[in-house]
Amino acid sequence: MNPIEQIEQARLFIEEEIPYQPEIGLILGSGLGVLANAMEDVTVIHYSEIPNFPVSTVEGHAGELLIGTIEGRKAIMMKGRFHLYEGYDAQTVAFPIRVMKALGVKTLLVTNAAGGVNTSYQSGDLMLLSDHINLMYRNPLMGPNESTFGVRFPDMSQAYSARLRQIAHEAALEQGLKLQEGVYAGMLGPSYETPAEIRMLRKLGADAVGMSTVPEVTAARHAGLEVLGISCITNMAAGILEQPLSHDEVMETAERVKGIFLNLVQTIIKKM
Numbered sequence: 001m002n003p004i005e006q007i008e009q010a011r012l013f014i015e016e017e018i019p020y021q022p023e024i025g026l027i028l029g030s031g032l033g034v035l036a037n038a039m040e041d042v043t044v045i046h047y048s049e050i051p052n053f054p055v056s057t058v059e060g061h062a063g064e065l066l067i068g069t070i071e072g073r074k075a076i077m078m079k080g081r082f083h084l085y086e087g088y089d090a091q092t093v094a095f096p097i098r099v100m101k102a103l104g105v106k107t108l109l110v111t112n113a114a115g116g117v118n119t120s121y122q123s124g125d126l127m128l129l130s131d132h133i134n135l136m137y138r139n140p141l142m143g144p145n146e147s148t149f150g151v152r153f154p155d156m157s158q159a160y161s162a163r164l165r166q167i168a169h170e171a172a173l174e175q176g177l178k179l180q181e182g183v184y185a186g187m188l189g190p191s192y193e194t195p196a197e198i199r200m201l202r203k204l205g206a207d208a209v210g211m212s213t214v215p216e217v218t219a220a221r222h223a224g225l226e227v228l229g230i231s232c233i234t235n236m237a238a239g240i241l242e243q244p245l246s247h248d249e250v251m252e253t254a255e256r257v258k259g260i261f262l263n264l265v266q267t268i269i270k271k272m
Contacts, residue, residue, distance in 0.1 A: 182207025
């Protein structure tokens with residue numbers, strides 16, 4: 001079965017379960033599933049039920065597709081995402097984005113838990129993504145190009161929408177929230193980076209580092225979606241503080257800032 005047929009199967013299955021066409025897509029990172037609590041009139045579909053959909057294997061990723069409304073806007077939400085380090089290829093990681101596009105989504109809000117590379121950041125900060133560096137050395141657009149998805153050589157000079165970033169800054173200002181903005185470096189994982197790698201990333205211009213987001217955003221821009229990215233700085237990266245890194249710390253920090261994160265995203269959606 002070719003990729004278009006796989007996407008069509010997933011689209012038809014989801015459309016039978018939902019009463020309307022979503023306009024906003026959301027992807028929730030580790031520990032950031034609290035945003036699901038803001039959804040109303042929710043339909044929940046487990047990834048395992050959707051034809052051709054991969055299944056999330058990481059703690060903090062529920063593996064559910066939620067369709068409902070947030071601040072009156074029709075939305076589809078991935079509560080749990082897929083990563084290259086789980087053994088999936090980049091095309092599989094991007095599959096849900098293409099399904100969202102087929103369902104009618106025009107805007108993608110992607111969130112992640114990230115390590116702080118910029119030494120002026122603190123654990124618990126929220127950072128808008130202004131750009132990214134792909135150090136995963138994988139790209140979901142490799143192979144034959146399907147023109148129904150997008151052009152062969154998509155422009156990535158505006159991977160993250162300046163318009164949506166301005167809206168996010170206005171939302172943060174209303175809440176009295178200090179919102180960072182910087183460059184996200186995507187690494188393959190699953191091991192955390194070494195202190196030497198973090199020094200390298202800082203010299204390359206990265207402000208935060210993580211193991212997701214880049215394949216999804218690449219596929220979204222290929223499909224013509226407008227993208228906003230938000231990182232929760234859940235820990236300072238290796239070598240900055242004298243302590244080992246752990247997924248527990250990631251989850252604990254995400255839990256600590258969940259209220260601030262929730263209010264920010266709700267306000268952004270209201271302003272879109």
